[in-house]
Amino acid sequence: MKVRLHPDARAELRQARVWYFERSPLSAVAFAHEVEHAVSRIREAPERNPLAEHGTRKFVLQRFPFNIFYRARDNEIVIVAVAHQKRRPGYWSDRTSSELK
Helix, strand or coil: CEEEECHHHHHHHHHHHHHHHHHCHHHHHHHHHHHHHHHHHHHHCHHHCCECHHHCEEEECCCCCEEEEEEECCCEEEEEEEEECCCCCCCCHHHHHCCCC
8 A cells, every 4th residue: 555645744744854864864774764664554454553642543663752643544645743742742633634635
């Protein structure tokens, strides 16, 4: 199944990698691997993760304080947010109406 990132989710992912890289290049690599693993797990079984806000599902990263919010469609998965668990809950909710048309 194809996985697409909302442009703002892509920017969040990039910002998080830069933040980790500035502190530790090894942490940045570990973060990137964790996200890749999460996307693989989501792709394998999109319905496995619990329902979350605004009709999305939530995948919780194990080693980093981030959640991946996504919607599964017939032929694709749209990641709408890569959200830090302690910052501005729900800030991304307006993206669910403009996912990637």
